[in-house]
Amino acid sequence: MQYNKLSSQRILSIDAFRGITILVMIFVNELAGIRDIPAWAKHMHADEDAMSFVDAVFPAFLFIVGMSIPFAINNRLKKGDSVWQLQLHILFRILGLLVLGVFLVNTEEGYNEQLMGMSINLWALLFFVGVILVWKVYYTKNKTLVYILKTIGVVLLAALAFIYKGEKGEHITPEWWGILGLIGWAYLYSCIIYQLFKGNVLGICLMIAVCMGVFIASHTDSLKDISWLQWTHAQSGNAIHTSLTLSGMVLSLLFFKMDKEIKESNRFLNAFIFTAALFVAGYFLRPAFKISKIHATPTWALYSAGFCCIIFIFLYWLIDKKHIEKWTSFFKPAAANPLLTYIIPDIIYFLTALLGISLFPDSLAYGLPGALWSAFFAVAVMGIAMLLSKIKLRLQL
Template sequence: MQYNQLSNQRVLSIDAFRGITILVMIFVNELAGIRDIPAWMKHMPADADAMSFVDVVFPAFLFIVGMSVPFAINNRLKKGDGFWQLQGHIASRTLGLLVLGVFLVNTEGGYNEAEMGMSINVWALIFLAAAIMIWKVYYTQNKILVYSFKVLGIVVLTILAFLYKNVQGGHITPQWWGILGLIGWAYLYSSIIYQLTRGNMLMIFLMIAVCIGIYVVSRTESVAALSWLQWTRIQSGNAIDTAITLSGILLSLLFFQADKPTSDYKRFANAFVFTFVLFIAGYILRPAYKISKIYATPTWALYSAGLCCIIFIFLYWLTDKKHIDKWTGFFKPAAANPLLTYIIPDIIYFLTAWLGISLVPDSLRYGLPGTLWSAVYAVAVMGIVTVLNKMNIKLQL
């Protein structure tokens, strides 16, 4: 039984949005190491009460995950998955994102290479190789071979977790969940909410408000001081991320729910109304909560979700309605293989660091030259993904 009857057509605009987001992510991550560039090309400081386009990249990932949730869940139900099969799939995807997030976070600092017996670069490269073994799509009917590689990858990850030593002498820990881990939690909560509400748009809208409310409660001392509400402080960040993901689910249903026939005009009108509500809600909350990506405030989340709505509405009109879509071919490889695209820059970074080489001279580490280099690097990574796709190297959680 499906929760919603969704359009059967391939939604090119969602793929385009995903590909664009990945390209911008690679660009801004490389740009982070460039000096003497305008403030709007980097993350805004935590207390700035402002946001740059860089601060919208992570929300865009959450939003796109949300847009894909109704399609993914309903497709699995359509293929015959039972309730527990579906929950197992959701749990395994969540676990994969959490594991990847935690392992990547522990390469950022706080490690003790002397105790580990290897450099963090070697440790990270082995981890990434194991991740590829586990989550690679294998184009073979030999299940024994496939399971052997996956089990080997899991064994390697387990060994690496025990080999890892932090400066306190402990093993690998979730210092924080990392970008992939945060996406994992938001995906889990949103998938649960989508199922509990049975895809009802009004209920999903109310759950967005509930998620914002959890943050508000967590920052209200007189309320959060109550022992039974202490969990709100722990989950406030996840609640904000989930609100963004639920916004993606709701916009997806507004456009692609096919069991309630309506005109394109009404779909666009409803989408613009929803976008307007997001911006108004952010405006109302702004005096109490500054715009801050670092603090994951509701104003940042609502404005980001509103911007994602505008971007998608334009892309949908351009590609799926006006069929101006030839340009999207550049983004298709990354959109079809997002996880591999995400980790390629990490592979390049750890490999070059291990070999002691630098891809970029210092003359390209500042200002306009550095900005251009970052753009070239992002395009080059997209090219690498295209080649890997042709070699049938694809990762899927």
């Protein structure tokens, strides 16, 4: 059973989009520590009613997750997974994202190294060892060895969670879920919606509107005190993030759903109509809800999804239609190994801090020199990911 008949070809433009997003993410994370750079190179303040390209990086992650969901679910079912096996696989992926998100958030602040009996740098590096042991793709037929290594990883993560102490001696807690955790919740809701509507584009578009409605209900004075709508307060952020993932899912289906014979020109036309609808919806909602990444508003999500659509439409035309694709080889290792690429910068930060090495001299902490350093660091991380892929170090949730 499959929900849709999708293109069987490898979509290079999706891989390229994923790789580019990871590169930009590493760049802007490093750029965040640079002084004296233009406002458009930073996150906009919460109440500015504006967004920069930096504010669109996280939405691009969510958008690409959505683009990949139909292919991932269909591939699992094509391989013979039952519906229940598929749900179990989805739940394990979500659990992994939540665990990773919570651990990473707790390395940022609020820890008590004295009570832990070790530095946060060592604790974090041991955490990454556990991550690699649990989620590494093992290229061996020795299943016993694989189970042993994964078990060691699980035990190590559990021990680290027990060792961790907050400022007042409390155990590790989800103050918030972190970027990976937020992706996990959006992934969960999007997978449920995709299956409930059996991949129907109109049904998924309706759920994008419902997601907007959840946010509106929780932020409208005349609605937010209604008892049966109280649940919207806790879920408004997840609803907006899910709308971004669903937007990527819709664009993917418009281009790659092969249930009917549709001319390529009509697929592009449908994609442009969907893109325009996102921008129009954002325009009409903007007077009531400012553009704000910090507040995760509908306008921010709709405009971000619209920009993602434009970028992908161009990449698809350039790479998969015009076959101008050689340049994408640089992004392939990161696109195929996103989790490892995502944690490489943190591994570098914690390792250099543990060793007392500074990779960030004061002369590179401002202006153009800092921006150039950030770009160099991002490219270097991509190079490391390429080398690790060559030695078959790959992580998969």
